[in-house]
Amino acid sequence: MSKIIFLGTASSVPTKKRDNTSFLFIRKKTTFLIDCPGAIVQKLLKVGVDFRKLKNIIITHQHPDHIYGIISLIHTQYCLNDNLNIFSNIHCIKIIKRLVKIFRLDKKEYPKIKYIDVFKTNFFYCRYGLKMRAIKNKHTKDSLGIKFSFEKKSLFYSSDTSFSLKTLQEAGRLNYLIHDCTASSSYFRKHPSLYKMHTSASSLSQHLKNTPGTKLIPIHFLLLGKAEEKRIKKELDPLKKRLILVRDFQTVRV
Ligand SMILES: [Zn+2]
């Protein structure tokens, strides 16, 4: 059995109840942190995951809400963790390497970091019955979604992306889809620049109509508009039991 623990479910703007998007994928004894906004160590403590044993971090793109906590995370591991694998695209790797140097986190007391370019191989991780593949999405240069395949199941995390049929077709048949659901369609109409970067609840609802068997976990909510959460829920409502609406710190078994 594998599980996902959501550490944050909001977009770049957190709310009282939701912080920037990130989650853990845990299978057997291996834990992956996917995206790294702030206060990650405290979040890991809250869900009972030992931050000293965290070895694998995947960063989907170079926007601050997905990467800015990484320096603080490495800093907390002074003398506590000996190695760390960071999987990402070359732009994020460059940023992290630079920050590690600026903050002098390259001393021997800090974890030794292995950087893995996720686009170099077909599967950037393939071990103990778990395969992970990076699929380009439509957001920023070389931004990526992640396809997880395990125990005859498949899950795709779109990360931030404008709705892209091409990306979803590449991800193939899915048991679970964790997808950018930044706002309702009316919010998108009021702020059309969002179309270039993100996905509305109604586009997801429409798409899922044609893919029976896939459960949707919407994520990355921008809840600035009044009653926006209600509108998002209404647009997703036709999915009924195939919809899993999550809160921060919620666990979903997959
Ligand atoms: Zn984001």
Ligand SMILES: [Zn+2]
């Ligand atoms: Zn982004």
